[in-house]
Amino acid sequence: MAGLIHPADLKYTRSDEWVRVEGDQATIGITDYAQDQLGDIVYIELPWDPQTLVQDEKFGDIESVKATSELISPVSGEVIKANEALKDSPELINDSPYEDGWMLVVKLTNPAELDKLMSAAEYEAYLQGR
Amino acid sequence: MTAQDTEAVSLKRTPLYEQHRQLGARLVEFGGWEMPVQYSGILEEHRAVRTRAGLFDVSHMGEFSVKGPGAPAFLQYLVPNDVSRLAINQALYTQLCRPDGGVVDDLLVYHLAENTYMLVVNAGNIDKDFAWVQQHSQGFEVELANQSYETGLLALQGPEAQAILQPLTQVDLAAIAYYHCAPGVVSRVNCLISRTGYTGEDGFELYCSADEVLDLWRDLLAAGKERGLLPAGLGARDTLRLEAAYCLYGHELDDTTNPLEAGLGWTVKLAKGDFIGHDALAQIKAEGLKRKLVGVEMIERGVCRGGYAVYDRERQIGTLTSGAPSPTLNKNIGLGYVEIGQAMPGKIVQIDIRGRRAAAQIVALPFYKRAK
Numbered sequence: 001m002a003g004l005i006h007p008a009d010l011k012y013t014r015s016d017e018w019v020r021v022e023g024d025q026a027t028i029g030i031t032d033y034a035q036d037q038l039g040d041i042v043y044i045e046l047p048w049d050p051q052t053l054v055q056d057e058k059f060g061d062i063e064s065v066k067a068t069s070e071l072i073s074p075v076s077g078e079v080i081k082a083n084e085a086l087k088d089s090p091e092l093i094n095d096s097p098y099e100d101g102w103m104l105v106v107k108l109t110n111p112a113e114l115d116k117l118m119s120a121a122e123y124e125a126y127l128q129g130r
Numbered sequence: 131m132t133a134q135d136t137e138a139v140s141l142k143r144t145p146l147y148e149q150h151r152q153l154g155a156r157l158v159e160f161g162g163w164e165m166p167v168q169y170s171g172i173l174e175e176h177r178a179v180r181t182r183a184g185l186f187d188v189s190h191m192g193e194f195s196v197k198g199p200g201a202p203a204f205l206q207y208l209v210p211n212d213v214s215r216l217a218i219n220q221a222l223y224t225q226l227c228r229p230d231g232g233v234v235d236d237l238l239v240y241h242l243a244e245n246t247y248m249l250v251v252n253a254g255n256i257d258k259d260f261a262w263v264q265q266h267s268q269g270f271e272v273e274l275a276n277q278s279y280e281t282g283l284l285a286l287q288g289p290e291a292q293a294i295l296q297p298l299t300q301v302d303l304a305a306i307a308y309y310h311c312a313p314g315v316v317s318r319v320n321c322l323i324s325r326t327g328y329t330g331e332d333g334f335e336l337y338c339s340a341d342e343v344l345d346l347w348r349d350l351l352a353a354g355k356e357r358g359l360l361p362a363g364l365g366a367r368d369t370l371r372l373e374a375a376y377c378l379y380g381h382e383l384d385d386t387t388n389p390l391e392a393g394l395g396w397t398v399k400l401a402k403g404d405f406i407g408h409d410a411l412a413q414i415k416a417e418g419l420k421r422k423l424v425g426v427e428m429i430e431r432g433v434c435r436g437g438y439a440v441y442d443r444e445r446q447i448g449t450l451t452s453g454a455p456s457p458t459l460n461k462n463i464g465l466g467y468v469e470i471g472q473a474m475p476g477k478i479v480q481i482d483i484r485g486r487r488a489a490a491q492i493v494a495l496p497f498y499k500r501a502k
Contacts, residue, residue, distance in 0.1 A: 039156070039365070040173040042455040043433050043462075061484070063433050065172040065455055066365055068484075087431070 004032040004127075007098060011114060012123035015072040018098065019117060021108075026075050029103045030062070030093065033127055038064040041090045046071075046082045046103055053077055053106060055113050060103075062093075076113055077106040144189035145282060145344050153361055161254025163190040166363035175366035176457045179329050183288030184362030185350055188335070189343055192256035192278040194249040194263060200271035201245045208266055208406060209239060210389060212399040216241035221309050221326060224397050226262055227407030231388035231414060235259050236379055238326065240311060248322075248337075250283075252379050266406065282343025286350060286359075287333030287370075289500075294354040295334055299323070303334070317349040318342075328367065330374030331500055369454050372463060375425060375496035381436055381451040382423055382465055390414055391467065393423045393495065421448065421467045425495045426479065428462040430488040434481045440466055441480040441487060447472045450481065458498050468492065 006012065011019045016034035020027040035041065043063040053059050053073040060071040082104050085092060093101035108114075118126065141164040150157065155166035166187065168175060178184045196205060205213040211224035220241055226234035235255045240248040251259045260276045267274060286295060292303050301314035301323055311324035322337040338346055351359060368378070375393075377383050382392050389398050390411060400412050428434055434453035439446050453464030464481070472479075475494040480487040 039168060040171050043431070045431075065369060066167065068433075068435075 004036055005098075006031060006033070006120045006123055008120045010098070010120060011074070011117035012120065013072065013074045013117060014126065017072060017074045019074045019114070020098075021114060024108050024111065025080065026077065026106050026108055027102050027104070028074055028106060029097055029101055030071070031123070032097050035094045035097045035101070038062065038067065038069065038094075040065050041093045044071075044086050044090045044093070044103070046086065047079050048082050048084070048087075049079075051079045053079060053104075055110070055116070062090075071103070074117060075106055075108055076110045077108045080105045080107055142190065144187055145340050146187045146189065146347055149344060149347060150187065150361075155361075155363060158364070160364055161190065161252065163253055165190060166361075167365045168363045169361045172363070172365035172369060173457050175360055175362035176369050178358060178360040179288045179331055179362060179366065179370055180458055181289070182358040182360075183286060183290040183294055183333070183354055184329075184360050184366065185347070185354065186285040186287065186362050186367055187283075187343075187347065188253075188285050188367075189282040189340065190253035191283055192249075192251040192253060192259065192276070193281045193283075193337065194251065194260060195275040195277055196247040196249060196263070196272055197245060198270075198272040199245055201247055204267055204270035204272050205239060205247055206402065207270075207404065208263065209237075210398040210400075210405055210407065210411065211239070212402045213239060213241070213247075214402070218243060219311050221311060221324065222397070223309075225383070225389050225394070226259060227389065227405075227411070228385065229407055229410060231390075231407045231410035232385040233379070233383040233387055233389060233392075234262055234385070236377060236383055240322075240324070242322075255379065280340050282338050282340045282346070284336045284338075284343065284347060284350065285327055285329075285333065286336065286354075287327045287329040287362075288331050288359075290354070290357045290359070291331070291333040294350070294357055294359055295323075298349065298353055316346060317353070319346045319349075321346070328374075328376055329370040330376070330496070330498055331370075368452075369457060372452055372454055372465065373456050373458055373496070373498035375465065377423075378452060387467070388414055391419050391422050419470050421469050422473045423451070423465060423495075424448075424468050424473045424475075425493045425497055426450070426453075426464045426466060426481065426490045427459075427493050427497070428464075428481070428488060428490045429478070430490075432481070432483045432486070432488040433462045434464040434483065434488075434490065436464075438464075439482040440468055440490075441482065442472055442477075443480070447479065456497060463497050464490075465495075
């Protein structure tokens with residue numbers, strides 16, 4: 001996909017979320033491909049309070065001008081913090097999906113699950129086939 | 131995400147299809163057509179129209195020619211608005227109504243010359259509307275022609291629209307009043323230049339031959355570049371019309387709605403004489419509306435959308451017909467039908483957003499009105 005970026009140090013899901021693993025914690029968000037597909041993001045619903053996440057289950061909603069979409073958790077764990085800036089500025093996800101547009105920091109409860117995720121190369125191959 | 135399904139139903143394309151692809155448009159299905167929903171982004175295109183200008187390909191819309199000595203009487207019978215008051219080169223907004231007052235489509239009627247009119251209808255309703263017009267023309271001395279596929283249509287909308295267009299034509303644009311038109315040549319292309327639009331800004335709609343609409347598009351984009359003209363898609367067209375509280379067929383208008391409850395009573399001239407739906411609309415007016423179209427602005431977080439239920443505490447009092455973020459107001463807004471006793475500006479309601487009730491306020495329409 002010309003122009004879209006998927007950093008090599010992250011892991012990816014088939015539902016277009018990314019994971020940055022740092023020890024027993026993970027930061028999660030949606031990929032450059034996902035924000036490009038959505039268009040201008042105008043709203044996001046995240047677990048703003050501590051909550052348990054389960055891999056492959058819905059953890060929130062994201063809306064663009066025209067559409068709504070579900071956010072699917074790439075990991076299981078406990079939400080440590082959510083990016084409150086996204087309440088008033090969800091467009092940060094469009095501008096900076098991997099930095100300012102981060103969504104949640106999660107304490108992992110089952111690190112073995114990370115093996116189910118794709119590498120950047122695998123994710124880009126997956127995108128080619130869609 | 132959504133897959134591009136190219137094998138399924140064959141979608142119609144305007145002469146600008148390749149141009150849209152070259153400009154990087156995201157294309158979607160709309161009313162049987164493959165159309166650009168956005169180029170650079172809906173919010174950016176919306177803001178361009180409000181502050182500078184945007185250019186829309188609306189060639190997918192339908193145009194019918196109605197000619198003959200019976201045309202004035204036929205059209206006066208066909209639509210609720212008063213066609214007899216149209217001067218040459220003047221247009222009006224009206225509907226095709228059923229005998230029960232339900233709406234087949236909303237449309238513009240242009241008076242182009244003596245006994246010569248043009249109807250402009252929604253893209254998704256071209257065949258339905260033409261069949262309706264033909265069916266009801268029995269007994270009138272008229273010739274009808276469906277010219278939709280030979281006609282291109284571009285909408286140049288925004289405060290800079292006239293400044294962008296004037297250098298391309300000898301027609302004095304300032305002399306064309308709102309809802310009036312003039313034939314003329316725009317950058318080598320024969321056009322009908324109409325001061326009309328669907329955005330709530332000043333602007334023009336340019337009707338031309340489908341063979342020449344691509345040239346016209348390219349010339350307009352080039353001419354407008356310095357003033358920040360952007361190509362704009364259906365996504366921005368929808369957010370713009372929503373802010374201006376214009377109805378969209380299939381949302382605020384359909385067979386189950388009537389123009390009176392949609393706030394279009396100003397286009398219904400019961401005193402002019404008989405027309406299809408006259409008696410039903412007269413009765414609705416006499417009995418009083420049971421519900422009416424209102425605007426809502428979200429108070430709590432959330433985007434309201436068409437189809438969401440409107441509540442007064444535990445009781446559902448209506449349903450939204452449209453909803454989206456408003457880039458100009460920086461709020462989330464919607465239109466919907468609410469029962470008449472509850473439909474007061476200022477009233478706090480709750481919108482059911484996918485199972486969560488979020489507070490909103492009924493507001494007077496329109497949400498946005500341009501400075502004169």
